[in-house]
Amino acid sequence: MTAALATLAGLLALSAAPAQARSAAPAGLRVTDGRVVESNGNDFVMRGVNHAHTWYQGETQSFADIKALGANTVRVVLADGHRWAANSAQDVAAVVDRCKANKLICVLEVHDTTGYGEESAAGTLDQAANYWIGLKGVLAGQEDYVVINIGNEPYGNNNYAAWTDATKNAIVKLRGAGFRHALMVDAPNWGQDWSGTMRDNAVSVFAADPDRNTIFSIHMYGxxxxxxxxxxxxxHFVNNDLPIVVGEFGNDHSDGNPDEDAIMATAQSLGIGYLGWSWSGNGGGVEYLDMVNDFDASSLSAWGTRFFKGANGIAQTSREATVYSGGSGGDTQAPTAxxxxxxxxxxxxxxxxTWTAATxxxxxxxxxVVRVNGSSQTVVASSSTTSATVTGLSAGTAYTFAVRARDAAGNRSPNSATVQVTTSPGDGTPAGSCAVGYKVVNQWSGGFQGEIVLRNTGTAPVSNWKLAFSYADGQRISNMWGGTATQSGAAVTVAPASYTSTIPAGGSVTLGFLADKGATNTAPARFTLDGAACAAL
Structure with missing residues (x-):
């Protein structure tokens, strides 16, 4: 659970994760292109519940009840012995068996780390890592069914800057001990990352995992x-191909009223997991977070009713892991492009x-929406409709975009055909569907020969066009082939010749010219086609 927090601080954007060599893909649940997938490559979107097992070890029926209400995942509270009595290897093995018997993915977490640095009784991530290493004999071979959530809400609101190194060290320690499981790491600041520490350092934390198999977990309360x-x-995580889940959230809290509707709707729209807090057994004034009353699945609370049966809730959106249906069952048909x-x-x-719908x-x-840049692709926007706005683009720059569809099982369609878009230069000039290459072919004292390649990057032909640009150093065009140049001072306007008058979609024409020059010969800074700005080739 999450303590009262300070006011939300400014959150800083992630830079794109660098491409680095990876070890062979681990078996079982793993991260691929910022998504959690099963061993067969199917997306797995967590839809589940937190269950306070370590304090209620006799409530074993809860696993079956959680499954019966439609969840595909259960996040299980365990203790490593630092603050609460450690769950034994035998008990953890039984927990995993119950998850598997009820066809649930098991997210196992050590709760003793909660609020370290502010909570004096809390343990460290290193101690939690040692606990997991002691359970290696139980967890080995369970990579298809178990995610290891290293420590719950490590670091409170004090000393949270240490989160990054402590998290990296714990990951490296577990990998060094031979764990190939998907790992999950919680944010600091009692899980809520109001400081932006996890968000700002997620790229380097992910890179520290030699398996590149770490999932980030944010707890969303006040x-x-x-x-x-x-x-x-x-x-920010989705757009930077970093895996994120909402590991805890509620419909109310002592530190403020979280927007549970937005949490669930956004998670569904982006295709990311969420795990609500919690099944039953809350105390300390937050009993309203019980989803069922007194562990009775037939007695849903208001929060439980909302969570399981409401819009974007478990009943509507949860899909069972395909590992429980022979490894390839369920819906495996991808949408059309x-x-x-x-x-x-x-x-x-x-x-x-905007685009036409897939089926x-x-x-x-x-x-x-995917930005295509050579062989790389980056998701830059998501939408539940057939339109989206991509932001954060640079002025006067050409971008190539495609769109792919996603179904409820997480299957993704092939990419659509691409479109190239050039943003306007930021000075009020609209962007056009054109790109220009300019080069000096040869030059001598007092003159030079130049070449302009004009490409139509749109989807329709361009006819009877006008190309405009300006020279900064007093250059004057004396002769042109492929077009006719008219110059007034520094400003040049080019009209096409008969054989270059129409530029087909995706096609280009080449203009050659001779010009006078002085001591310097700076290339034109920008070109416009019919008044709209062109990108650089």
Whole structure:
């Protein structure tokens, strides 16, 4: 559980994770392209419940009851002996067996680390790692069914800057001990990361795992009381191909009123997991977070009813792990590719894209806009509809986008055909569907020969065009082939020749020219085609 927190601090953006060599993919649950997948490659989206097992070890029926209400995952509270009596290897083995018997993915967490640095009784992540190493004989071979959540809410609101190194060290220690499981790491600040520590350092923490198989977990309570805060935090991870789940959240809390509707809707839209707090047994004034009353599955609380049966809840969105149906069961049919995106509302920093819908045998649940840059692809926006706005773009820059669809089982379609979009230069000039290459072929004292390649990057032909640019050093064009140049001072306007008058979609024309020059010969800074800015080739 989460303690009262300070006011939300500014959150800083992640930079894209660097491409690095990885070890052979681990067996079982693993991270691929920022998503959690099973060993067969199917996406696995956690939809589950936290269960306070270490304090209620006799409530073994809870596993079956949680499954019966539709969950596919249970996050199980354990203790390593630092603050509470350690759960024995025999008990942990029994927990894993109950998860498997009820077809649940088991997220096992050590609770003793909660609030370290502020809570005097809390243990360290290193101590938690030692506990897991002591359980290696129990957990080995369970990689398809078990995620190891190293420590719950490590670090409170004091000394939280130490979270990064402590988390990296714990990951490395477990990998060094031979663990190939998917690991989960909780944020500091009682899990809520109001300082942005986990968000700012997630790239380096992920890179510290030689298996690249670490999942980040944010706990959303009072800090996340608006949809904007929820969306901002989760989108930063998704947009940077980093795996994120909401490891805890509730419908109310002593530190503020979280927006549970936004949490569940955003998680569903982005295709990421969530685990609600908690099944039953809460005390200390937060009994309202019990989903069922007194561990009775037939007596759902208001929170439990909302969580299991409401919009974007367990009943609507949970899908059983395919490992429980022969490793390839369930829905494995991917949606068809959406239509090629079309661009509108292009500015210096954003573009709105629309596309025709994909189809799927069980229904499309969302779309991902992908930026294509050579052989690399990065998800830059997600949407539950057939339009999305991509933000954070650079002015006067060409971008290539595609769209793919996702269904409820996490299957993804092939990419759509691409569209190239050039953002406006930021000076009020609209962006066009064009790109220009300019080069000096040869030069001598007093003159030079130049070449301009003009490409149509749009989806329709361009005819009877006008190309405009300016020289900074007094250059004057004296002769041109492929077009006719008109110059007034520094400003040059080019009209096409008859054989270059029409540029087909995706095609280009080449203009050659001779010009006079002085001592310097700076290339034009920008080109416009019919008044719209062109990208550089």
């Amino acid at each position: 800090v996340y009381d608006t949809a904007a805060e929820v969306q901002s935090y989760l989108n 959406p239509g090629a995106p079309r661009s509108s509302a292009v500015t210096s920093g954003s573009v709105t894209l 799927d045998d069980v229904g499309v649940t969302g779309y991902e």
